[in-house]
Amino acid sequence: MSIGTVAERLQQARRGVGVSGRRPGTVRSRGDRTPLGRARGTLALFAIPSLLLLVLLNVFPVGYAIIQSVQDGTPSTLPTEAPFVGFANYVNVVTSAQFLHAALFTLAFTICGVFGSWIIGMAFALLLRTRIPANAAFKVLLLLPWIVPVVVSATAWNWLVATPQSPLPVALSAIGVTNANFLGDPVLAQIVVIIFKVWISFPFMMMMMSSALASVDLNVYEAAKIDGATQWQALTGVTLPIVSRTTYISWVLMTIFCVNDFPTIFLLTQGGPVNATTSLIVLAYQAAFQDQQTGPATAIAILMTVVLVIVSTVLYRQIKKVNIE
Amino acid sequence: MSHTAAAEPGTVATPWRRAPIARDKKGQWWRFGVIAVLTLIVNTPILAVLYLSTQAGPNSTTTGFTLENFARVFAETDVTIWLGNSLTVALVTVVVAVVVAAPAGYVLSRLRNRLVSGYSLILFVVQSLPVVTAAIPLFLTFTVFGLVDSLGGVAIVYIGSTMSVAIWMMAAYFDSIPISLEEAAWMDGATVFGSFRRIVLRNSLPGILSTAIFSFLLAWNDYLIALLFLQSPDKLTLPVGLQTFFQQNAADWASVMAVAVVMMAPPILIFAVLNRYFSLGGIGGSLAGR
Numbered sequence: 001m002s003i004g005t006v007a008e009r010l011q012q013a014r015r016g017v018g019v020s021g022r023r024p025g026t027v028r029s030r031g032d033r034t035p036l037g038r039a040r041g042t043l044a045l046f047a048i049p050s051l052l053l054l055v056l057l058n059v060f061p062v063g064y065a066i067i068q069s070v071q072d073g074t075p076s077t078l079p080t081e082a083p084f085v086g087f088a089n090y091v092n093v094v095t096s097a098q099f100l101h102a103a104l105f106t107l108a109f110t111i112c113g114v115f116g117s118w119i120i121g122m123a124f125a126l127l128l129r130t131r132i133p134a135n136a137a138f139k140v141l142l143l144l145p146w147i148v149p150v151v152v153s154a155t156a157w158n159w160l161v162a163t164p165q166s167p168l169p170v171a172l173s174a175i176g177v178t179n180a181n182f183l184g185d186p187v188l189a190q191i192v193v194i195i196f197k198v199w200i201s202f203p204f205m206m207m208m209m210s211s212a213l214a215s216v217d218l219n220v221y222e223a224a225k226i227d228g229a230t231q232w233q234a235l236t237g238v239t240l241p242i243v244s245r246t247t248y249i250s251w252v253l254m255t256i257f258c259v260n261d262f263p264t265i266f267l268l269t270q271g272g273p274v275n276a277t278t279s280l281i282v283l284a285y286q287a288a289f290q291d292q293q294t295g296p297a298t299a300i301a302i303l304m305t306v307v308l309v310i311v312s313t314v315l316y317r318q319i320k321k322v323n324i325e
Numbered sequence: 326m327s328h329t330a331a332a333e334p335g336t337v338a339t340p341w342r343r344a345p346i347a348r349d350k351k352g353q354w355w356r357f358g359v360i361a362v363l364t365l366i367v368n369t370p371i372l373a374v375l376y377l378s379t380q381a382g383p384n385s386t387t388t389g390f391t392l393e394n395f396a397r398v399f400a401e402t403d404v405t406i407w408l409g410n411s412l413t414v415a416l417v418t419v420v421v422a423v424v425v426a427a428p429a430g431y432v433l434s435r436l437r438n439r440l441v442s443g444y445s446l447i448l449f450v451v452q453s454l455p456v457v458t459a460a461i462p463l464f465l466t467f468t469v470f471g472l473v474d475s476l477g478g479v480a481i482v483y484i485g486s487t488m489s490v491a492i493w494m495m496a497a498y499f500d501s502i503p504i505s506l507e508e509a510a511w512m513d514g515a516t517v518f519g520s521f522r523r524i525v526l527r528n529s530l531p532g533i534l535s536t537a538i539f540s541f542l543l544a545w546n547d548y549l550i551a552l553l554f555l556q557s558p559d560k561l562t563l564p565v566g567l568q569t570f571f572q573q574n575a576a577d578w579a580s581v582m583a584v585a586v587v588m589m590a591p592p593i594l595i596f597a598v599l600n601r602y603f604s605l606g607g608i609g610g611s612l613a614g615r
Contacts, residue, residue, distance in 0.1 A: 034508075034511075035511040035516075035517055036435055036436070036517060039517035039518075042516070042517045043432050043436065043517065045428075046428035046429060046431055046432045046521075047428070047429050047432045047444065049425045049428075049429070050425050050426060050428075050429035050488060051429075051444070051447075053425060053484060053485055053488055054447065054448070054451055054485070054488055054489065056485075057459070057481065057482065057484070057485025057486075057488075058451045058454055058459060058485055058488075058489075059451070060462070061458065061459035061460075061461075061462035061463050061466075062454060062458055062459065062462075064465075064466070065458050065459070065461065065462050068461065068462065075461060075464060075465070076465075076468075078465060124363075127356065127359070127360055128360070130353070130356060131353050132353055132356050132357050132360060133354070133357050138360050138361075139600075140597070140600050141364050141368065142364055142367060143596065144367075144368055144593070145367060145368070145370075145371070147589075147592050147593060147596050148371055148592070148593070149545060149546040149563075149564060149588055149589055149592065150546055150548065151546070151548055151563075151564040151567050151568055151585075152374060152585040152588050152589045153370055153371070155571055155581060155582070155585050156370035156371065156373050156374045156582075156585070159373060159377070159578060159582075160369075160373065167373075199367070199370075207604070211604060253452075256452060256453045259455070260453075260454075260455040260456060260457075262456070262457060262548075262549045263548040263549060266548075266549075267548065267568070281455055281457050284455075284457050284458075285457055285549075288457075288461055289553065294461055297457075297461065298458065298461060301455055301457050301458035302458065304458075305454055305455060305458055308453045308454075308455070309450055309453055312449065312450075312453045313449075313450070
């Protein structure tokens with residue numbers, strides 16, 4: 001095998017050709033000369049229903065929420081009935097201690113959730129790529145935390161850790177760690193919620209990274225081995241760069257999932273104890289449906305959305321750059 | 326060393342499998358042990374649900390393994406209604422999502438122009454919107470149309486939230502179908518709609534199943550929308566039903582876990598049967614590829 005072939009294959013694998021990259025057959029600006037170019041009407045009919053649903057169910061509510069965020073309304077008043085208050089909701093929200101705390105917790109929850117689940121998912125993906133008896137069965141069994149409905153897993157985790165009489169605190173007290181009140185102590189509750197999120201999310205990362213790893217040409221490793229690379233060097237120098245695009249995408253998606261995650265936190269702690277695990281989305285929920293104030297609630301949601309859209313658009317461009325490379 | 330000896334049968338049993346990496350053969354049973362232990366630890370909460378659901382409850386006379394919890398929750402609670410509601414909502418979501426997303430995914434897969442790039446960006450932005458943002462306005466709007474406290478209303482919200490990923494997944498699958506097949510059909514006078522229906526869709530069963538499974542999981546697992554939109558006892562879906570039941574019977578773990586098993590059985594069964602069709606790999610490509 002010549003060096004040129006290996007380099008070429010590496011290049012190919014990096015671009016993800018043959019997996020999900022652009023194929024040579026794709027129609028690109030060939031105008032009216034192809035049936036696809038002439039069938040504009042059909043293609044418009046193909047796209048319009050989805051566009052209508054996206055606009056009605058996603059874009060319109062956001063526009064509506066922007067109006068509500070400058071009004072003093074309740075979940076049952078229409079925008080025409082609620083008094084206009086300008087940016088008062090935004091100012092009140094941003095200057096409140098609750099918001100700052102929720103923002104910081106959301107940040108910690110997201111960072112730990114994204115990287116924690118990526119590291120564990122990637123480790124499992126790497127391990128499952130090697131020859132292991134009953135490999136396929138483990139692949140399915142390890143997906144269970146992601147497949148099982150969060151209401152069910154939250155119930156199970158509640159049983160495991162909720163009170164000092166639960167199995168895990170009891171087991172810990174047997175080895176000397178007494179009074180582990182996992183959901184009663186603010187810091188412990190934050191840690192438990194984050195671990196719960198990582199537990200739910202790592203199978204998603206495992207699936208994403210497994211399919212990226214499957215596209216890595218194994219000759220690349222032979223080449224690295226001949227060059228005297230250690231296994232760690234092969235991982236950081238060969239594997240990670242090749243799967244970098246999928247890695248970025250999985251980080252973007254998981255960031256969105258974490259910031260927008262309501263049930264994982266709410267079902268385990270309801271945002272408590274003493275608001276320790278109140279993330280921005282839980283705060284917005286409490287403002288809207290417990291305090292009956294849609295103004296602050298939508299203001300929080302709009303602020304979250306703006307930050308999230310900016311972050312994901314920046315990362316989206318980053319992904320495109322990796323893609324072109 | 327016992328593990329080296331034990332490694333031989335495994336090697337012989339799968340001679341057709343490409344050995345991924347040279348160091349692979351040795352130590353496979355050691356890795357098997359590691360991953361078996363890890364899998365067991367990871368799945369402890371789920372095993373706990375299964376175990377507790379088959380143990381006698383606080384007011385029972387039996388001890389040890391029993392299925393009486395299931396008989397009791399089906400007889401004494403609304404779990405049958407919740408199950409029916411959840412299935413209805415999830416199936417409606419799946420059917421509409423696939424029917425709408427498949428043609429849209431085809432456009433995304435086959436065309437490259439400014440309009441399609443813009444459409445792709447809309448999908449991406451929509452995916453990052455928090456559900457809570459949309460929930461309040463949709464709640465008010467649905468009140469006007471009488472869609473609050475109705476299964477149809479909930480299904481509509483799920484269709485909206487699964488749409489962008491569903492389109493990506495379909496597009497990613499269509500990317501893997503060579504356009505030359507369609508070009509041959511067009512030569513023979515087929516229309517774009519005809520080739521889409523007879524060639525593309527017919528060869529896309531794994532892609533359609535993937536999209537269907539994703540939409541099903543989203544609809545089946547959702548808690549927030551069901552909590553906000555459904556109120557009458559006969560309209561509840563399983564997540565809200567289970568949560569309400571859990572809050573009222575926190576001490577009766579046997580019954581709570583029996584309902585939990587009913588709720589997690591359908592997604593697990595679906596994955597057990599269809600997991601080889603399910604792939605998230607394509608999402609990445611279709612997200613970044615255009």
